[in-house]
Amino acid sequence: MSLPVAPKPAIRRFQQARWDEPIIFELSTPGERGVLVSQVEPGVRDAVGDVVGSLPASLRRASKPKLPEIGQMRVLKHYLRLSQENLGADFNVDVGQGTCTMKYSPKINDQLIGTPQLTDMHPHQDPADAQGVLEIVWSLERMLAEISGMDEVSLHTQGGSAAIWSNIAMIRAYHEANGEGEQRREVITTIFSHPSNAAAAKAAGYEVITVFPDAEGYPDLAALKAALSPRTAAIMVTNPEDTGIYNPAIREWVDAAHAVGALASYDQANANGILGITRARDAGFDVCHFNLHKTFSTPHACGGPGAGANAVSAALAPFLPGPRVVRQDDGTFDVADEGAQSIGAVAPFHGVIPNIVRAYSWIMALGAEGLLAAAEIAVLNNNYLMARVLAIPGASAPYATGRRRIEQVRYSWEELFQDTGVSSEEIGIRMTDFGMHYWTSHHPYVVPQPFTLEPTESYSMAELDEYAATLAEVAREARETPDVVRTAPHNQTVHHTHHDDLDDPERWAITWRAYQRKYFSESVAS
Amino acid sequence: MSLPVAPKPAIRRFQQARWDEPIIFELSTPGERGVLVSQVEPGVRDAVGDVVGSLPASLRRASKPKLPEIGQMRVLKHYLRLSQENLGADFNVDVGQGTCTMKYSPKINDQLIGTPQLTDMHPHQDPADAQGVLEIVWSLERMLAEISGMDEVSLHTQGGSAAIWSNIAMIRAYHEANGEGEQRREVITTIFSHPSNAAAAKAAGYEVITVFPDAEGYPDLAALKAALSPRTAAIMVTNPEDTGIYNPAIREWVDAAHAVGALASYDQANANGILGITRARDAGFDVCHFNLHKTFSTPHACGGPGAGANAVSAALAPFLPGPRVVRQDDGTFDVADEGAQSIGAVAPFHGVIPNIVRAYSWIMALGAEGLLAAAEIAVLNNNYLMARVLAIPGASAPYATGRRRIEQVRYSWEELFQDTGVSSEEIGIRMTDFGMHYWTSHHPYVVPQPFTLEPTESYSMAELDEYAATLAEVAREARETPDVVRTAPHNQTVHHTHHDDLDDPERWAITWRAYQRKYFSESVAS
Amino acid sequence: MTFVHPYIPNTAPESRAAMLAAVGAASIDEFYADIPESLRLNRSLDLPAPLVAEQDLARHVRGILAKNRSTQERLSFLGAGVYNHYVPAVVDEVIGRSEFLTAYAGEPYEDHGRFQALFQYQSLMAELLEMDVVNVPTYDGYQATATGLTMSGRITGRPRVLVASDVLPAKLAKVADYVRAHLTLEHVPTIDGTADIAALAAALGDDVAAVWVETPSATGAVEAALQQIADAAHAAGAVLVVGTDPIGYGILTPPSLGGADIVTGDIQSLGLHQWYGGAHGGFIAVHDDPKFIMEMPSRLFGLATTDVPGEYGFGDVAYDRTSFAHREEGKEWVGTAAALWGIAAGVYLSLMGPEGMAELGETLLARTRYAQQALAAVPGVELDDDAVHLREFTVTLAVPASDVVTALREQGIEPGVVVDSHRLLVCVTELTSQADIDTLAGALASVITPELAEENKR
Amino acid sequence: MTFVHPYIPNTAPESRAAMLAAVGAASIDEFYADIPESLRLNRSLDLPAPLVAEQDLARHVRGILAKNRSTQERLSFLGAGVYNHYVPAVVDEVIGRSEFLTAYAGEPYEDHGRFQALFQYQSLMAELLEMDVVNVPTYDGYQATATGLTMSGRITGRPRVLVASDVLPAKLAKVADYVRAHLTLEHVPTIDGTADIAALAAALGDDVAAVWVETPSATGAVEAALQQIADAAHAAGAVLVVGTDPIGYGILTPPSLGGADIVTGDIQSLGLHQWYGGAHGGFIAVHDDPKFIMEMPSRLFGLATTDVPGEYGFGDVAYDRTSFAHREEGKEWVGTAAALWGIAAGVYLSLMGPEGMAELGETLLARTRYAQQALAAVPGVELDDDAVHLREFTVTLAVPASDVVTALREQGIEPGVVVDSHRLLVCVTELTSQADIDTLAGALASVITPELAEENKR
Numbered sequence A, B: 001m002s003l004p005v006a007p008k009p010a011i012r013r014f015q016q017a018r019w020d021e022p023i024i025f026e027l028s029t030p031g032e033r034g035v036l037v038s039q040v041e042p043g044v045r046d047a048v049g050d051v052v053g054s055l056p057a058s059l060r061r062a063s064k065p066k067l068p069e070i071g072q073m074r075v076l077k078h079y080l081r082l083s084q085e086n087l088g089a090d091f092n093v094d095v096g097q098g099t100c101t102m103k104y105s106p107k108i109n110d111q112l113i114g115t116p117q118l119t120d121m122h123p124h125q126d127p128a129d130a131q132g133v134l135e136i137v138w139s140l141e142r143m144l145a146e147i148s149g150m151d152e153v154s155l156h157t158q159g160g161s162a163a164i165w166s167n168i169a170m171i172r173a174y175h176e177a178n179g180e181g182e183q184r185r186e187v188i189t190t191i192f193s194h195p196s197n198a199a200a201a202k203a204a205g206y207e208v209i210t211v212f213p214d215a216e217g218y219p220d221l222a223a224l225k226a227a228l229s230p231r232t233a234a235i236m237v238t239n240p241e242d243t244g245i246y247n248p249a250i251r252e253w254v255d256a257a258h259a260v261g262a263l264a265s266y267d268q269a270n271a272n273g274i275l276g277i278t279r280a281r282d283a284g285f286d287v288c289h290f291n292l293h294k295t296f297s298t299p300h301a302c303g304g305p306g307a308g309a310n311a312v313s314a315a316l317a318p319f320l321p322g323p324r325v326v327r328q329d330d331g332t333f334d335v336a337d338e339g340a341q342s343i344g345a346v347a348p349f350h351g352v353i354p355n356i357v358r359a360y361s362w363i364m365a366l367g368a369e370g371l372l373a374a375a376e377i378a379v380l381n382n383n384y385l386m387a388r389v390l391a392i393p394g395a396s397a398p399y400a401t402g403r404r405r406i407e408q409v410r411y412s413w414e415e416l417f418q419d420t421g422v423s424s425e426e427i428g429i430r431m432t433d434f435g436m437h438y439w440t441s442h443h444p445y446v447v448p449q450p451f452t453l454e455p456t457e458s459y460s461m462a463e464l465d466e467y468a469a470t471l472a473e474v475a476r477e478a479r480e481t482p483d484v485v486r487t488a489p490h491n492q493t494v495h496h497t498h499h500d501d502l503d504d505p506e507r508w509a510i511t512w513r514a515y516q517r518k519y520f521s522e523s524v525a526s
Numbered sequence C, D: 001m002t003f004v005h006p007y008i009p010n011t012a013p014e015s016r017a018a019m020l021a022a023v024g025a026a027s028i029d030e031f032y033a034d035i036p037e038s039l040r041l042n043r044s045l046d047l048p049a050p051l052v053a054e055q056d057l058a059r060h061v062r063g064i065l066a067k068n069r070s071t072q073e074r075l076s077f078l079g080a081g082v083y084n085h086y087v088p089a090v091v092d093e094v095i096g097r098s099e100f101l102t103a104y105a106g107e108p109y110e111d112h113g114r115f116q117a118l119f120q121y122q123s124l125m126a127e128l129l130e131m132d133v134v135n136v137p138t139y140d141g142y143q144a145t146a147t148g149l150t151m152s153g154r155i156t157g158r159p160r161v162l163v164a165s166d167v168l169p170a171k172l173a174k175v176a177d178y179v180r181a182h183l184t185l186e187h188v189p190t191i192d193g194t195a196d197i198a199a200l201a202a203a204l205g206d207d208v209a210a211v212w213v214e215t216p217s218a219t220g221a222v223e224a225a226l227q228q229i230a231d232a233a234h235a236a237g238a239v240l241v242v243g244t245d246p247i248g249y250g251i252l253t254p255p256s257l258g259g260a261d262i263v264t265g266d267i268q269s270l271g272l273h274q275w276y277g278g279a280h281g282g283f284i285a286v287h288d289d290p291k292f293i294m295e296m297p298s299r300l301f302g303l304a305t306t307d308v309p310g311e312y313g314f315g316d317v318a319y320d321r322t323s324f325a326h327r328e329e330g331k332e333w334v335g336t337a338a339a340l341w342g343i344a345a346g347v348y349l350s351l352m353g354p355e356g357m358a359e360l361g362e363t364l365l366a367r368t369r370y371a372q373q374a375l376a377a378v379p380g381v382e383l384d385d386d387a388v389h390l391r392e393f394t395v396t397l398a399v400p401a402s403d404v405v406t407a408l409r410e411q412g413i414e415p416g417v418v419v420d421s422h423r424l425l426v427c428v429t430e431l432t433s434q435a436d437i438d439t440l441a442g443a444l445a446s447v448i449t450p451e452l453a454e455e456n457k458r
C-alpha cells in the first residue's frame, strides 16, 4: 500500500517556463515566409502598369526593410514560448500590484467581443448598421453616470492617465470659457494621489502643488486650504489614496476648492472599494474618471489598451470630448458632433470598443447587488490580508493606526530592512520565484521600503492565505538566508539582470538594430 | 562598452513550467460557484410544480455529487497552469513522435471553425440551412478521392483506428454479401503495420496472421504468399511501414491477395511522404484510410478528436457507412440515408466536423502543388535528419542499408545501449529536459532500443539541426554522465515517477474517489 | 515549385538546396527510389487552385460557412444525440490553449498537464456517476456502449444481449455491427417508454451476457426500475450495461446506484458545442474491479508517486491490456479518440460543481415537463407516454410529422426530429426559455388546424 | 447578498463569515468607518437587473451585437484613420494568450516574455522605419504626433509649429488642444495634396520648433518632397516631425531617410482589427540621440545582460525620464497605453517579413491607382489631385457626397467618408479586390446620372 503522495509543502514549488529563445531576428532564414499577401489581379496590373517603377525616386525605398524571414510555425512558436515566460494575472494570485485592481477579467467577455460584428466594424459606417455597438456605448455611459452620480460620461480615452488628461483639459476649457484661463494657473494634488494627476496638469501648462498627509496619513485639510487661492484651477485627488485610507473630509476638500472658484477632479481609476457605497457626486466633485481596466474588469493587456471613462457634472458637460453617441426619441442611436465648447477629440473615434463591451458585460453580470458585493468583498479581502501581513515580523502598515483600510494598503518593510538590509525591491524579486507578482509602490517612497497590496474581490481566502504565507516565507529568508533573497530570482526565466547599461546613452540598446550598430558594426570592431 | 550578451550555448537551456497544483478536488471551498445556471421562469415553475419532489424515489439522487466547489477564476487558473505544464506541438520541435506526422496545424483553420455558423449547427437541421457545412464535407470527400485515387470517401470516424475498423467492417460485409463470410476468417498484416490493423481485425472476429520483414526490412512477399489462402479475408498493411521503407512490391502484394479472393486494405494514416507521388488506387487497393490529424494537419488534441477518412473502390462503395452527403443536380447538397448494404452508422452523424473543415482548409491552402511540396519536403527533411542522426555514435538505422527512406525512420540505440546500458526509453525521458518530445516506437520492439523520428515538412533546417544536436548531447551524456540520463527528468514539471502502483489492482488509483477510498477511508485507516 | 509556402519552411530555395547538398542527393526524386515507376502518378493532382494567401483562404472558407444558418438563428428543438447546452467560456478557453490543442502522445513528464487534466476528468465523471473507474474517453457514446457490451461478453463468456430500452436507430446500427462477431442483440419491446420488466425476466437465461438499458432512452424516457432490472440480470449471471447521458445526474440517481455494472455514454452534453454532430466522447465507467477493468480497451490514467514528496505523478494503469502493448492480443483497440473533449467535460464539471449540476438537472426536468404540458395542450398533439422524461419526449401529431416540420421551418423553427410518420421527438435544454416553448406550441397550433386534423382522421 | 457570484469567491457565506471572524469584524460596514454617513449612497444603484448566469449574459450581449452589420457584410471603402487590413490568425492567437492578455506591470523577471515581445516590436518597427529608437506604444497616432511636437518644443525651446500637410480634423483637434499650452500651430495650405514648399520656407523662422508633415496625408497623398522640407526646417533650426502610417514602408522610403527627426503614427494597420475605431497604438521613433530620447514620455525597453551568459535580459531605459519616477518632473506622463497592440504589430511584422511588406506595399499602390482610374472614369467623378496616393484619395462628385453615400448604402456599399459637400475620401486595401472596385465604380455611375449632374450644376 505504497501510493499515498505526501502532502504538498506549505509554500508552492514554482518554476517559470524557460525557453531561452533568441531575439526574433536571429531566427531569420533567407527565403522563408510567414504569411503570404494576396496577389494583385492581372486586370489591375495591366491597368496600372509598374506602380513601383513609376514612383518618384524619393519615394522608392532602396532596399527592403531588414525584417526577419521566418516560416509561420516558427514565428508562432517563438511568441507562444515567450507567452509562457510571462506571468499573466490569470496565472497569478495577483494581489501584489496595489493601486491597479488586478481583478478577474471574465473569459466570457473576451469571447463575446470576438464576433466580426464587433471586430470588423468601421466607425464611419452607417449608424443604422452600428446600432448594437452604439447601444452598448450609450448604455455603459448611463451606467457609469449612475455609478458616479455624475450627469454625463465620455468613454473616449484608452487609459486612466489619458482620462486624467481629459479631466484637466476640460477644466482648462471651463476656466477659459469663464474668462479665468489666465488667472488660474495652479493645480493641487496630494502625494498619495496617482502621479498622472500631477503630470497631466503640468503637461496642460499648470503649476503643480503637492499636499502631504498629516502624521496619521490622512489628507491634510489645513495644508490644502493654505495652498488654495484664486490661482487654483483645480484640485485633483485620488480617494481612497494609495494608502487605502479614505479621506473622511473629502467633502470639505471639495467645498474648500469650490470656495476659491476651483474645480474638483476625482481620480476614481480604482473605485473598487466603494462601488455602490459612495459616489463622486455625493462628495461634490465636478469631474471624475474611472479606469475600465481596473474597477470594471477589462484585462490589463501587458499595459494597455485599457480604457478611461470621464464623468462630469452638467456644468462641465459642454466640454466633453466628441464625437458623442446619442439616443434618439425613437430609441435608435446615432453619432453626433461634439458641441462648440468641447475640447474636441481626445482620441480617435469612440474609445476602446472591445473594452467598452467587456465593461458593459461585467456590469451586466453583476448588477447593483453584484457591484456592491464586489466592493464589500474587496474591502473584506483587503482587511483580511492586512491582518495576515501585519502578523509577519518586520512588516508594518504606516498611518491610520488601528483603523481599517478600504481596498488596499501601503505597507512597509522598514523594520525588516533595518534588521536585515534586505530591501522591498529584493523581496519583490524573490516573490517571483514562487510564481507571485509583487510591486513596491509609486515613487517617491514616502513610506520607506514600501509595498502596496490590493487583493480585490477576485481571490479566495485560500489564495490570500497563500500569498501571505509566501511573503512570510520570504521575510523569514531575509533574516535567515538573506543571500537567497539577494541573488534571486532562482526559479525564473531569466536571472539577475544588470541595469547599468540601461541608463547610459553610450551603452543602451533600445532596438536590435541599435544593438548591432553599437556593438557589432565594423566601425566598432575596428 | 559592456552590453554584448554572450552567444547562447549550442543546446537550449530549457525548463518546463512547474506550478505544483493540487488535484482539483483539493481546491474546493464550500459555497463557491464556478458558473451559474439560468433560473427557470416563475411561469414554468408554477405550471410544473415540484418536479424533483414528484420524481419516483428510485430516480431522486439522495445526495449531490461530490464535485468540487470553486470560483470561476480559480478553475481557470488551475487549468491554465496545467496547460503550461504540457508540451504542445506548437512549442516543440515535434519530430520525435514518428508514425504520427506532427505537422503544423495552421491557426487560421482554428479561427475559421470558431464561428457559430459551425459550432452551433445541429445535424438534424434543414439541409437548406446547412449548405455550407455539407458543401465542405462533400468537397473534402472529393479531394480525398482524388488524392487516394479511390472512388468514394466517407469521413465519419473520429480517428485512424476507427477508420481501420470501418475498413474491416466493410470488408466483412463485402465477403458476407458474396456468401464468403464463413469461409474467410483470417486477416494478414505485417509487424511494421500499425497495431490497430491487427487489433481491429481481431475485434471484428478475424484471426490475425502477422508477416515479418526480410533481413533488409522489406516486407516479405514470399511470406505473404505462404500465409494467403481462401481463408484470407484481407491484407491490411501500412506502406511505407513504420521503418519509413516503402514496399517496392506493394502491387505484387495486392495482386497476390486478390488472387486468393481477398481484399487489400491500405493504412494510409500517414500518407505524408507520398502525397501526389503515388496513390492507393495505383497499387490496386480496394480500400484505404487517411488520418486527417496526421497527413491533413488537424491538431492532435491531446489524443483526439482526430478524424479518419475511408476511401474505397466502387466495388466497396455500397458498404460505406451512412448517412451520406450528396450533391444534387442543382448544385445544392443534401443528406441521404446509406444504402441497404451499408455497414450503417459507425459513429454519430457526419464525422468530426471541426476537423473536416480544418483539413479542407489545409488542402485549399496548398493545392496540388503544395501537397506535393509537403510530401517532398517531408521526405527531404527525413533524409536530412537521418544523416544527422546516423552521425551520432551509437545510433543506427537497421534495414535497407544505404538506401533512402520515405517520411520516417525507425532507428536503434542498440549500440549505445550495449556500450552504456542506457536505454532508448531513458534517452527519451532525458530529451524532455531540453523541451523536446521523443518516443521509442510501437511494440513489439522488433528493432532493439528503437526510436522513430518523423520530421514532416513543418520544420526548418535549423530546427532539425537543433533536434539532432540535442540527441547527440544526450547520447554523449549516456556515455560520459549516464546518471544524469538515468535520473532524468531534471527540468520538468514532475520528476522520476514510480510506475509500480499502476499495475497492481490493490494499489492503482484511477480516480480521486478510488484513491480516497483505498488509502484514506476510515476502514483503511483502522 | 513556384511558391515558398508559409507552412513549409524548407520550400525556401536556399534551404532546400543546402539540405540536398548535405545529404548528397541531386534531387528529391532520389528519395523515392523504392517506389516503382509504374506506381507513380506522374501528373498533378486534380484539386482546386490553392489559396496560398491566408486572406484569400479565409475569405473563401468564411464565404462557404456563411451559407449556414445556425441554431442561434433558428429556434431549435432538435436533440436525438446532439444537445444544445450552454458551454461556459472557460471551457473553450482551456481547450483552445495551444498546449492542449496541439499535444499528442507525450510522456507523463513533458505532458503532466494532460495527464492531470484527464485524471481529473475521470475523477469528476466518477463522482457524477458514483463509480470508481472511468476511462480516457473513447470516440462517442455509440462506441462506449458497444464496447461495454463486448466487455460483458468477454467477462461472462456468453453470447446474448437483451436490449431493454428504445435505442436511437443509428446507435443501434453501430452497436449491432460492432458486437456481432461476438454477441447477438435481442430487443425486448418497451412499455410506455421504459423497460418491460416481466418480458425481460422471461427472456433472461444463462446464455445472456448483458442486459442493455438506455436511460434516458431514445425518446428521453428515464428508466425508473433500474434496480429491478439489475436484480434480474444479476440473478441470471448477466451484466447490466447502461447507456446514458450524464447531464441529469446532478439530480437523478446515477445508474451505479441502481445496480449497473458498466455505465456508458456520451459527453457531448458536458461542455461541447453541437458542431453539426461532430463533437463526441464516449465514457465507460466500471467499479474498481479488475475483472471489469482488465477488459477495458481505453487508456486509464492513474496516480503515482514521484521522487519528490508531495508531487502527483501520473501514468497508464494496466497498459498491458491495450492494443498498443499487444496488438491483437490487447482488448479491442485504442487510438486517437476524444481526449480534448474529455478535458472540456472536466472543466465543465469543475465549473458547474454540485450545485450547478443539481440546478441544471432540475431546470431540465422542469422545462421538459413544461414543454410536455404546453404541447399536449395543443389540439392534435398527444404525448406518447407518461414516463419521467429528461430533455426529450415524443408526441404524436394528428397530421404527418414531416408536414409540420416543413411548415415550422418556414417560421424559423426546428420543431424536432421526425421519428415516425406522425411522431416527433422534441428536445428542450436550459437554453430553451419558456417563451421559446410557448412559441413552439403556438406555431404547432397554427399549423395543426382542427380541419387538418379532421382530414387526417379520415 | 442573495447570490454567490462566480467572479467573487468570498461571496460564499462560510468564507465571508470566516474572514470577518478572522479580522474581528462584526460586519463589512466596519471597514467603511472613515466614510461619513453623509456621503453614503444608502440605496441600491439604479442599474439593470443582473444576468448572473453566464448563458443569460451571453444571450443578451450577443443579441445586442447582432444588431450590427459588419464590413464583412457590407462592401466598405471606409478609411480616414481606421483601415481594413488583413489580420493573420497567428496575431490573434498570440495576443489572445492569457499570459499576455491579462499581464500588467510585472518585473522583467516574471514578465520576460512581455519585455522581449515589446523589445522586438520596437526593433521590428525600427527596421521598417529605419530609425534606432521606437517607444513602447502610446495610445494612438494622434497622441504620438502630439507628443512628437511637444518634444520638439522642449528640444528647441521654441513656440511655433508649421503644419505642412492636410491632417484629419479629429487628429488636428486633438493635437491642437494637447500642445496649446506650449506651442501654436499654423497651417501652411497644401498644393495638389502635398506641401507648399515655398510657402513653408517663407513661414519658417527661428521661433519655429517643428515642421509637421503628414504622409500619407488625410487624403492619402504621399509627400514626395520630404527631404526638401527637412533641409529647410533644419536650416531654420527646427525639428521635422512626421505623422505617418507605417503600412507602406515595405516599398516606400521611410521618413527617416528623408530627414525626419521624429516619426510618429498609428499601428492600427499592422495587425489590428477595425474594432469600430477602438484599436490604436501610437509609435514615436527617433534616432539614437539622448537629446531626443530624454524627451520621450513613453517607456523604452532595452537589452541588458544577466548573471547567466547568453541570456538576454531586459529593462527600462532611462526610466528617470518618466512621470512614474518623478511625477510632474517627468516628461508629460506615462500610463496604461497600448502594449498588447504593440505585441500584435510585432507579430504582424514578424510574419510579413521583408517580402510580405514589400508585396503589400506594392499591392496597395496598385489597388489605389486602379481605384483612382476606375472612379475617375465615372462621369461626374473627378480626382482631386495627382499626387502619389497610398490607400486613400479624394474625389469630387458632381452631386452632393452625402446623397451618394445614402444611395450606395442602400446597395450595401459604404463608398467612403464625406469630407466636404461634394468630396468623398475613398479607401482601398489589400482586401479590396478588383471586382469590389469595379462594383463601386458601377454603383457610382448608376447613381450619378448625367441628369443629376446637370441639375446640380445649376
Ligand SMILES: Cc1ncc(COP(=O)(O)O)c(C=O)c1O
Residues within 6 Å of the ligand: A099, A100, A158, A159, A160, A161, A162, A194, A196, A238, A267, A268, A269, A270, A291, A306, D334, D335, D336, D337
Ligand atoms: C488611482 C490611479 N489613477 C490613475 C491611474 C493611471 O491609469 P493608467 O495606468 O490607465 O494610465 C492608476 C493606475 O495605475 C491609478 O491607480
Ligand SMILES: Cc1ncc(COP(=O)(O)O)c(C=O)c1O
Residues within 6 Å of the ligand: B099, B100, B158, B159, B160, B161, B162, B194, B196, B238, B267, B268, B269, B270, B291, B306, C334, C335, C336, C337
Ligand atoms: C500508420 C498508422 N495507422 C493507424 C494509426 C492509428 O490512428 P489513430 O491514432 O487515429 O487511431 C496511426 C497513428 O498512430 C498510424 O500512424
